[in-house]
Amino acid sequence: MILYRYILRLHIGPFLFSFFTLILIFLLQFLMKYIDQLIGKGLDVWVIIELIVLNLAWIVVLAVPMSVLIAVLMAFGGLSANNEVTVMKSSGVSLYKMMLPVLIVSFLITWLLIIFNNEVLPDANHRLKVLMIDIHRKKPTLTLNPGIFSTDVTGYAILVRKTHEHTNEFEDATIYNYSDPMKQIVITAKKGRISFTPDYKKLIMDLENGEIHEQDAENKNIYRIVKYEKYRVVMEVQGFGFERSSGNAFQRGDRELSAKDMLRIVDSLRNIQRKIYESLNSIALTNFKNPFEGKTILPTSFYQRPRVDSVSDYEAMVSASQKLISLNAILKNYITQIEYYDRSIDAYMVEVHKKYAIPFACVVFVLVGAPLGMMARRGNFGVAASLSLAFFLFYWACLIGGEKLADRDILSPFLSMWIANFVVGTLGIYLTIRMGKESMIIDWYSIKEIIPPRIKTWLGIPEEEILTDRYAR
Incomplete structure (x- = not known):
């Protein structure tokens, strides 16, 4: 238990540091994107603070898994660099035992993040949307420019x-x-x-x-x-004062609902689809019959033309053609409705799986971060940040690409959201097994030759330290 507490204690500092750093980066990115829409509005300080607090909800969802990856890389990288891993292995502590407390905590973080995604995030996203609409609706403070007509006031x-x-x-x-x-x-x-x-x-x-x-x-x-x-x-005048809308003024979108609410909507959409299919079956049974049954006006071969012996036969042909045109329009309408409900169901199911797939990334990143940190043998923030950024960019690209493929009905919503976890998790299990059997160290000297000097300095990899590692091996 002392060893487990020691390993967990090594993760706390890097996790908190990277967590607050990422929150600051995401907040700066948000402010840079929307600063032109906020300047000149004459907004109260508390409105700006509320806007920032509401944005923290979606930022936390992204920052926590990435902070877990950075913390694991730095902690196990520091253990490996200080030869503490070698001492633990010589004492009979395997890599799997070293990772066990971190995995247990990662499952706990995953559970808490799932609760956050379903209880806090939907309301925060909805309040953020309403607040942004209210801010956009507010006009800037009236300014009178000399020699220029102002028509900001109606009439x-x-x-x-x-x-x-x-x-x-x-x-x-x-x-x-x-x-x-x-x-x-x-x-x-x-x-x-x-x-x-x-x-x-x-x-x-x-x-x-x-x-x-x-x-x-x-x-x-x-x-x-x-x-x-x-x-x-x-x-x-209207719009010069900041007016708050009620929470129920706007309908909630898929990112403003919990997984339970979205599944309830999906069930209702599937019931509607089921009724449409029943209507199609009834139409097929009642209308798709031979309108010339008992008559000989239909051709018996490809080269024959239809025989029309009487006015009634001609009227039957006209009536049948009109009926077919009407049926074609009805079928197209039903097919369009089915496709629309399919897209809606896929969109909701993508968000449902996303609420569970992103939190589970905490577990996946532990599996891949621990062996990578030991292979890198460096516990500094630069190496951990660069490796975690590469994995998180890949993970985020898989999420965005999977969502697009699910919208086009190429991949199922489940596979589109979980494929990144499957790929990174498989890689993590492979690296963990290899590290449990033998020592795998990243060849920093080979990597150093292709890294530009500025990036190498930012990563905190001194030239003499790389050469020392190379000859020591």
Whole structure:
């Protein structure tokens, strides 16, 4: 038990370090992608914090398996580099016993991640979608550029000649009011000040020293001019305030549902398909009969033409052709519906299997990470990060490619999501068995010759250390 605790303790530090590093990288990638949609919106700080927290849900799902792989590579690489593996083997501790506590913990992490995928992730994804829709719906804060008409407020066109950057004041304004179609109103002002009500539903413009020109749209002879010293214009606005939608305002997609909910939807879709097939069978039994049964108008050979001896025979032929055209349209409609439900079922089943396949990668990465770390004989972060990145890119490419193949009905949803686990797991079992029988060490000297100097420095592989390993062997 002391040995097991020691091995597990070696994994805690690298796991936490890589976990928080990956979260930071994914968050930066998200902010760089959506920063242009957030800047200038005038969003509250708590809205930005909520947006980041909600994005942490899908980031955790990706970061945990990759952190497990990095931690296993660094821990077993450090054990091998310090010759602790040799000491353990000489004491009768096999590689399988060394991996046993890590495998048990990986199964525990897999179970917790499955619960997270079904209980936390769907609600977080749904709230994130609603929040992003609300953010996109919010207009930027109203800005008045000198000499340019602003039409951000519905029913108004606002032109100012001069603005003050540090205040909400402006000078020489002209406001065209189109809110009332029966009147044409033009308001001028020497100076003014603009502000919003606390709920951002109304725009207030306090004007000074100007005129109001009003003309009736029906009677052009009625024209009124009013001079004022102070005048307030209140405009109804929409979208300038951040308004939250209710949680049930939008229908949930497949990534916003738990596996149980999606399986329930799949069962209902299959019931609909079953009813369509029953309708097809009834149509086949009632309509696919010989309309000329008992008649001799049909040709007996390829070179003969149909015989039409009476008007009734001709009407039977016309009726049969129309019936066949109608049946063809009905069959095409049913086939289209079946194909649509097949695609929907595959899409839901892909997400169901993904909720279990990605967490199970923690176990798979332990199988492949432990022997690889011992073969590499290096416990630094650069080597572990590079090896784990290569495996995770392969794993993620298999997931994306499998999803595309499942959508095209080339692979089943189960195989498309689990094929990466099968491939990496098989490789891990093979490497584990080989490492349990003999010593396999990666030839860093051969790899060094094809690695560019900058990457070699980033990986933390000194030139003299590589040469020392080469001659030591």
